[in-house]
Amino acid sequence: xxxxxxxxxxxxxxxxxxxxxxxxFGYPGGAIMPVYDALYDYADQIKHxxxxxxxxxxHAAQGYARVSGKVGVCMATSGPGATNLITGIADAMxxxxxxxxxxxxxxxxxLGTDAFQETDVVGFxxxxxxxxxxxxxxxxxxxxxxxxxxxxRSGRPGPVLIDITKDAQNDLGEFNYVPCLGIRSxxxxxKVKETQVAQAAEVINSAKKPYxxxxxxxxxxxxxxxxKAFLDKxxxxxxxxxxxxxxxxxxxxxxxxKLGMHGNYAPNMLTNQCDxxxxxGMRFDDRVTGDLKRYAKQAKVVHLELDNAEIDKNVKAExxxxxxxxxxxxxxxxxxxxxxxxEWLKEFRTLEEKEKSAVVSLDLLPTKSGLTMGEVIRYxxxxxxxxxxxxxxxxxxxxxxWRYFKYKTTRTxxxxxxxxxxxxxxxxxxxxxxxxxxxxxxxxxxxxxxxxTIQELGTIMQTQSPVKVVLLNNNFLGMVRQWQQLFFDKxxxxxxxxxxxxxxxxxxxxxxxxxxxxxxxxxxxxxxMMIHDGPYFLxxxxxxxxxxxxxxxxxxxxxxxxxx
Amino acid sequence: MNRYTVSLFTENFIxxxxxxxxxxxxxxxxxxxxxxxxxxxxxxHRITIEVTTTEEQVIQIVKQxxxxxxxxxxxxxxxxxxxxxxxxxxxxPISSLDPGLEKVIRQYNARIISAEKEFVVIEMTGHxxxxxxxxxxxxxxxxxxxxxxxxxxxxxxxxxxxxxLNN
Numbered sequence: 032x033x034x035x036x037x038x039x040x041x042x043x044x045x046x047x048x049x050x051x052x053x054x055x056f057g058y059p060g061g062a063i064m065p066v067y068d069a070l071y072d073y074a075d076q077i078k079h080x081x082x083x084x085x086x087x088x089x090h091a092a093q094g095y096a097r098v099s100g101k102v103g104v105c106m107a108t109s110g111p112g113a114t115n116l117i118t119g120i121a122d123a124m125x126x127x128x129x130x131x132x133x134x135x136x137x138x139x140x141x142l143g144t145d146a147f148q149e150t151d152v153v154g155f156x157x158x159x160x161x162x163x164x165x166x167x168x169x170x171x172x173x174x175x176x177x178x179x180x181x182x183x184r185s186g187r188p189g190p191v192l193i194d195i196t197k198d199a200q201n202d203l204g205e206f207n208y209v210p211c212l213g214i215r216s217x218x219x220x221x222k223v224k225e226t227q228v229a230q231a232a233e234v235i236n237s238a239k240k241p242y243x244x245x246x247x248x249x250x251x252x253x254x255x256x257x258x259k260a261f262l263d264k265x266x267x268x269x270x271x272x273x274x275x276x277x278x279x280x281x282x283x284x285x286x287x288x289k290l291g292m293h294g295n296y297a298p299n300m301l302t303n304q305c306d307x308x309x310x311x312g313m314r315f316d317d318r319v320t321g322d323l324k325r326y327a328k329q330a331k332v333v334h335l336e337l338d339n340a341e342i343d344k345n346v347k348a349e350x351x352x353x354x355x356x357x358x359x360x361x362x363x364x365x366x367x368x369x370x371x372x373x374e375w376l377k378e379f380r381t382l383e384e385k386e387k388s389a390v391v392s393l394d395l396l397p398t399k400s401g402l403t404m405g406e407v408i409r410y411x412x413x414x415x416x417x418x419x420x421x422x423x424x425x426x427x428x429x430x431x432x433w434r435y436f437k438y439k440t441t442r443t444x445x446x447x448x449x450x451x452x453x454x455x456x457x458x459x460x461x462x463x464x465x466x467x468x469x470x471x472x473x474x475x476x477x478x479x480x481x482x483x484t485i486q487e488l489g490t491i492m493q494t495q496s497p498v499k500v501v502l503l504n505n506n507f508l509g510m511v512r513q514w515q516q517l518f519f520d521k522x523x524x525x526x527x528x529x530x531x532x533x534x535x536x537x538x539x540x541x542x543x544x545x546x547x548x549x550x551x552x553x554x555x556x557x558x559x560m561m562i563h564d565g566p567y568f569l570x571x572x573x574x575x576x577x578x579x580x581x582x583x584x585x586x587x588x589x590x591x592x593x594x595x
Numbered sequence: 596m597n598r599y600t601v602s603l604f605t606e607n608f609i610x611x612x613x614x615x616x617x618x619x620x621x622x623x624x625x626x627x628x629x630x631x632x633x634x635x636x637x638x639x640h641r642i643t644i645e646v647t648t649t650e651e652q653v654i655q656i657v658k659q660x661x662x663x664x665x666x667x668x669x670x671x672x673x674x675x676x677x678x679x680x681x682x683x684x685x686x687x688p689i690s691s692l693d694p695g696l697e698k699v700i701r702q703y704n705a706r707i708i709s710a711e712k713e714f715v716v717i718e719m720t721g722h723x724x725x726x727x728x729x730x731x732x733x734x735x736x737x738x739x740x741x742x743x744x745x746x747x748x749x750x751x752x753x754x755x756x757x758x759x760l761n762n
Contacts, residue, residue: 157610158617162664165609182664215760216606216667340658 036203039169040065041072043133043195046176048076049208052104054095054465055079056088060108061148063135065200080465080494083486085112087458089119090484093128094462097445098420098470100253102129102183103462109135110148113155113194118452120159120190125449126274127251129188131179139167139196153194161189167196169204174211181211186219187338188251221339223354223362230350231333232366234307240375241267242305242330244290244319247274247448248312248337248356255279255441257360258311264364266371268379270298272313273433277443287379291319292583293430296390297382299581299589302327304378309333312356315345316449325588335359389594390580395435401574402550404428404503408435410554411473411501414561419471420445420463424456424480427509430579432475454483457500461487464496471499471561478504478530488540491566499560500537502570505577506530513578537568544568598627599646599653600672600679600748604756606665607640615642615666618659624648628681628745636756639667643748667760672750679748683726684708685717685733686740696736703729714739 037045043066047055057079059067070079082088085107092103107116113134123130137146153165162182166175172195179191235241249258255278262269262279268287269279279286288295290302299321302308308330313319320326323345334341334348335356342351352359394405408431411421417439423429423446438444445463447455460474481502491498508526515523537544543563545556553571560567581592605611612631619626628645646653657669685705687696692715700706705719717733719726723743730741 153610154613157614158621214664217664338662340655340662342658344655344658 034203035205037206038065038069038200039172039195039202039204040069040200042169042172042204042206043176043200044069044073044077045206046173046208047104048073049210050102050176050180052077052102055104055106056082056091056095056462057106058082058085058088058108058112060112060135062109062137062197063106063112063133065197066106066133066135066195080461080490082458083489084484085115086118086454087484087487087490089116089123089130089132090452090455090458091462091465091487091490092130093119093123094422094445094459095466096128096130096462097459098442098463098466100442102131102180104131104133106133107135108148109137109152110150113152114150116192117155117159120156120192122447122450122452122455123190124159124161126447127188127247128190129183130190131176131183132190132192134192134194135200136165136194136196138198140198142196152192156192159190160192163192163194165194165196166199169199169202172199172204173206173208177209177211178214181214182217220337220355221353223352223359225362227350227352228359228362228366231335231352231363234331234333234350235265235309235363236368238307240305241265241307241309241372242301243267243269243309243311244272244313245269245275245278245311246272246313247278249275249278250441252312252337252355252357254312254355254357254360257357257364259283261360261364261367264369265367267309268372268376270295272316272319273446274444274448275313276433277438277441280439281437282439285376287376288383289434291316292321293434293579293581295383295434296386296581296592296594297379299583299592300382301379302589303329305330307331307333309335310346311335311360312337314338314341317345320345320589321583321591322586322588325590335363386581386594394431399574401577402547402553402571403577404431404573405435406550406553407501407503407557407571407573408432408475410557411561412437413554414558415473416471418443419473422446422456422460422463422472422474424476425451425453426477426480427513427577427579428475428477428503430510453480455480457481457484458487458490460498460500461491461494461496464498465494468497472497473499473501475501475503477509478502478506478528478533479508481533485536488537488542492540492542495565497563497565497567499563500566500568501560502533502568503573504530504533504570505573505575507575509577510579512576516576516578518584533570534568542566542568544570546570546572548572596647596649598674599648599650600674600677600746601644601646601653601657601660601669602672602748602750603642603644603660603669604634604667605640605642606667607638608665611640611663611665612642614663615644615660618656618663619644619646622652622656624652624656630745630747632747634756636760639756639760643746645746668756670750672748676751677748678751679722679746680720681723681726681744681746682718682720683729683741683743685719685730685738686714687717687733688714688737688739691736699729699732705729
């Protein structure tokens with residue numbers, strides 16, 4: 032009789048195929064070699080992207096997950112391969128990105144002996160993952176992967192790590208994939224309580240100046256239409272967090288702007304004027320709230336949130352509606368009164384004008400000679416399609432690009448929000464592009480961040496992903512320099528960079544390139560990039576010491592937002 | 596700052612204790628005492644942790660422990676909301692055995708649970724204050740060793756873990 036058993040390594044691949052995984056972003060090595068060997072026979076069923084560093088692999092998986100809404104998969108070997116995933120794991124955890132990370136581990140007989148490339152990656156990643164497990168027996172591989180996918184994508188998503196010993200990969204076992212449908216200790220979707228919805232509706236219906244803040248929870252819950260329906264009925268002004276951008280089109284008449292340290296003037300100022308604050312799928316991050324003691328103290332807070340631990344964590348809720356906003360928003364919409372808030376909206380528009388004259392016009396239509404980051408984004412807006420995806424790194428360019436990019440549709444924003452991981456954007460853009468080859472992906476990155484993962488230009492070359500890389504080069508670690516200027520008496524301690532010739536580097540990777548130093552060339556170069564069919568590298572040399580405003584300095588109240 | 600008992604019901608998987616204590620560590624809350632045992636339900640483990648902190652912190656900690664996949668349910672209680680006990684063992688040299696010691700043992704409802712050639716082991720169960728008081732007295736009897744368990748506790752409110760498992 033023929034032996035129906037297969038190797039654990041093949042079970043890994045068949046399990047990923049069973050979960051409809053399209054891509055594995057990974058890097059081979061000793062302890063994961065059996066899985067890579069099995070992968071060789073499955074090229075027609077699952078694609079593997081060889082990055083140039085494991086950090087690149089996990090950020091690419093994050094970019095893929097954020098755009099597709101599916102679980103990103105990445106793979107690495109034991110020891111340094113596994114530890115190189117840690118930054119991405121922490122990033123995915125704080126930004127609620129669904130990932131399954133598979134790492135090879137030394138043979139189980141060697142565990143704990145300081146074997147070659149042995150590291151306790153389960154221990155390392157325990158506080159940073161939503162769930163992790165070490166698999167030492169072949170029969171446990173498929174159930175662990177099934178459980179991992181269920182946990183990664185359900186409820187508030189997050190990264191999962193599955194560490195598989197080499198002997199489990201090599202041993203023979205039966206393959207019988209049973210998807211995980213539930214875990215008794217894990218309730219990812221608490222049932223929305225009618226009473227909480229009714230209370231929320233009552234508070235909202237009696238409000239004079241209600242104000243909606245929406246976050247990534249709307250995108251994760253795929254509740255964009257439900258948010259719009261709620262806003263259309265109630266007429267309430269709405270502002271977004273960094274990761275909530277795109278959940279509502281910026282063309283919506285009640286869209287009033289962006290929240291937080293470098294958000295818009297009106298949304299921050301008026302947080303302390305509203306009488307009811309309706310937070311939807313957002314977690315009152317300190318970059319949004321500034322000083323909590325002076326944050327929306329006058330307002331009754333209604334918090335629609337899936338994660339119970341976020342309720343009352345930073346801001347006490349008068350009414351908390353626990354559950355998926357996809358479910359709670361329609362219930363709430365049904366109970367709230369049709370309304371409009373024209374006078375209240377006007378207050379936002381008045382302050383918006385103030386920001387326009389004090390900041391926006393100088394950023395977008397500068398009269399000084401140096402190029403601004405803002406005008407680069409303005410041209411990107413001119414040539415992008417509505418569903419173009421903006422991927423950014425971390426720093427000044429991230430805040431400027433976020434402020435000025437026109438978000439028209441959902442899943443157009445990929446950035447490292449919570450963790451602020453420099454080096455995130457280049458690999459994330461690659462993953463974002465592979466999630467949808469029909470959409471434009473623009474990777475806006477600074478000269479500091481790009482050098483943290485610049486090796487991934489190699490992966491872009493090998494995959495020929497048509498990513499548009501826009502390097503905004505000011506030869507500074509600009510955001511740190513800005514803080515040094517404003518709060519450290521202009522003591523520019525180790526923030527100025529002697530940079531390489533980036534164009535030569537991009538050309539070495541066979542990219543089409545262009546470098547802009549003069550304003551008159553900017554429009555044409557951006558246009559050429561946006562219509563180019565293939566990867567493109569555009570370097571724009573921008574003003575060396577520009578600052579990002581508005582700004583709420585750390586420890587200040589949202590009302591103390593500075594325009595200069 | 597108050598004393599709280601955090602009571603967690605969990606699956607019995609490798610690393611669960613580590614996952615739970617990490618939540619306390621992250622917020623810089625020291626664990627005063629900890630016990631782990633089975634519960635009434637098959638396969639359900641319980642961990643009892645005693646901490647001294649603010650109610651605000653303990654609420655957050657309890658919520659964050661509940662996010663751990665293998666944690667079924669977490670609760671926290673003030674001292675008057677739980678019935679709890681701790682056990683203490685005291686090792687006393689045989690030479691200290693005299694009528695005075697006998698009187699102390701009676702007075703504290705303690706008992707000798709083991710007698711060896713060179714020492715005896717006295718056991719007492721009670722609250723920390725009581726076992727500590729006995730320790731102070733036994734210092735006069737040349738106590739050799741002392742150990743006290745974390746608290747084991749059952750809650751006064753009538754809800755049970757079954758309700759969470761079954762709904």
